Amino acid sequence: MNPAEETRLIGLARGGDARAFGQLVDAHQAAVRAFLRRLVGTYADADDLAQEAFARTWEVLHRFDGASSLRTFICGVAFQYWRRARRSTSRRQAREESYAELADTETEAPAHTAARLALRRAMDDLPEDQRAVLALCLGQDFTHAEAAEILGLPLGTVKSHVSRGRTRLQEAMGVATEKAP
Amino acid sequence: MSDDLELAALLGEAPAAPDPVFRYDVFTNMAERARRRHARMRAWRIVMGFTLIGACFPAGQWAGLTLSNFQPMLAVTAVLTAAGVVALLTIRGPGVVLAYSRAILSAR
Numbered sequence: 001m002n003p004a005e006e007t008r009l010i011g012l013a014r015g016g017d018a019r020a021f022g023q024l025v026d027a028h029q030a031a032v033r034a035f036l037r038r039l040v041g042t043y044a045d046a047d048d049l050a051q052e053a054f055a056r057t058w059e060v061l062h063r064f065d066g067a068s069s070l071r072t073f074i075c076g077v078a079f080q081y082w083r084r085a086r087r088s089t090s091r092r093q094a095r096e097e098s099y100a101e102l103a104d105t106e107t108e109a110p111a112h113t114a115a116r117l118a119l120r121r122a123m124d125d126l127p128e129d130q131r132a133v134l135a136l137c138l139g140q141d142f143t144h145a146e147a148a149e150i151l152g153l154p155l156g157t158v159k160s161h162v163s164r165g166r167t168r169l170q171e172a173m174g175v176a177t178e179k180a181p
Numbered sequence: 182m183s184d185d186l187e188l189a190a191l192l193g194e195a196p197a198a199p200d201p202v203f204r205y206d207v208f209t210n211m212a213e214r215a216r217r218r219h220a221r222m223r224a225w226r227i228v229m230g231f232t233l234i235g236a237c238f239p240a241g242q243w244a245g246l247t248l249s250n251f252q253p254m255l256a257v258t259a260v261l262t263a264a265g266v267v268a269l270l271t272i273r274g275p276g277v278v279l280a281y282s283r284a285i286l287s288a289r
């Protein structure tokens with residue numbers, strides 16, 4: 001979607017046009033859902049959070065000033081929701097149970113499942129911010145600058161989180177890590 | 182396996198195409214949030230309304246007015262309310278009165 005079209009749709013959505021907002025949801029759902037899926041681990045929980053984030057965005061769209069992209073704005077909302085959900089003990093327990101059942105529900109080859117579980121364990125061990133940075137930047141959906149804006153972190157911190165986090169994940173996968181130049 | 186994209190794909194993949202079911206779920210979520218917000222506002226208005234009515238009595242007492250001073254006003258209010266209810270019953274039927282009362286009191 002080109003920026004002019006997006007600006008037009010945002011204007012319509014601010015005026016209460018749900019159809020225009022639906023088009024914005026379609027345009028940005030892939031990036032937001034991918035971010036949350038990498039962050040949360042279970043697709044169902046991630047998609048629930050993504051829905052909450054989009055619904056909240058509809059309510060606070062008047063606060064969007066256009067200084068950043070709408071995608072960045074929505075991911076910022078999604079990140080806040082994830083942090084809130086993570087603090088809830090019951091949600092965490094449910095997630096861990098879903099995680100334990102992951103091996104039974106996956107239909108892919110066992111080798112991939114093992115890799116997925118190892119990565120998920122490594123992700124779960126990372127600090128919140130580092131985890132979120134990796135979820136945003138690893139898939140190359142977001143630049144470091146965008147991640148810094150979404151998470152409210154300095155750019156240097158984001159870069160260092162990516163570098164260290166990648167190393168931790170590679171170690172979890174049993175891959176020899178590359179030395180920094 | 183060290184490639185960032187492969188790591189990202191293992192952690193979680195983006196949906197291949199915009200999912201209309203997801204959009205529908207977002208709209209459902211929006212509607213539910215709006216319904217809850219309206220219910221909260223309605224409950225708040227009811228609580229404030231009845232609190233103000235209740236506050237009139239201690240305020241009156243504080244101003245030196247006793248129940249006997251209020252009696253004529255209360256009698257007029259009761260008569261007017263009864264007349265209103267009877268008028269509604271006569272003009273639009275009992276269902277409307279019940280629905281109206283329910284709309285005032287319910288905080289769905």
